[in-house]
Amino acid sequence: MSRVGFFLFALFASVLLVLAAPVPVQDGELVDLEKRLTRVGRGTWYYPGLGNCGKRNGDNDLVVAIGKGLYDRNKGSNCDQWMEIVNTANGKKAYGMTRDSCQSCGDNDVDMSPALFKKISTLDTGKITVSWHFMNRSWKP
Structure with missing residues (x-):
């Protein structure tokens, strides 16, 4: 009987630990883990x-276009959301607002307006x- 009791206790404790896992919150707002991911592309x-x-836009x-697959999976929820973009070759950084999707881009790729691209290359x-x-x-710049 003690093995069954121990098993039930362990099962119940495991369920409680999973339910008690912290939810990511930043500035009082739930944070989607996808949006915290740094991509390289x-x-x-x-x-x-x-x-x-x-x-x-002109x-x-x-402004920036994200990959069509990512845009579709997020159901366009990233529209009007700013992103930080860094040129890995020279370290230059710029900020662009998501306004479009890019058919030929993968999930890690971005297509930038000329003004935005010129800030980093x-x-x-x-x-x-x-x-x-x-x-x-x-966030806004």
Whole structure:
């Protein structure tokens, strides 16, 4: 009988530990773990227009398109969310607002407006390696 009692106690304790796991909160707001992930991928530039987020932007706006697969999985929830982008070759950092999705981009890739790309490289470069992550939803530069 003591083995059964010990087993039930261990099972009950395990369930309580799982339920008591902390929920990530930042500035009083629940944090999606996906949005804290730093990704490393390809950085390119494009001429923005009317993006998937339903807003029109131009070449001088600091906007970015994320991979279509990531955009679709997140159901566009990253629209108007800022991200920090770092050129891994030179360490230059810039901030861009998510306004579109990129059909040819993978989950780790970003496509930037010319103005944003120029903050971390030259347009002649065309393609660079970047690390990036989403900022807290309430963050603004």
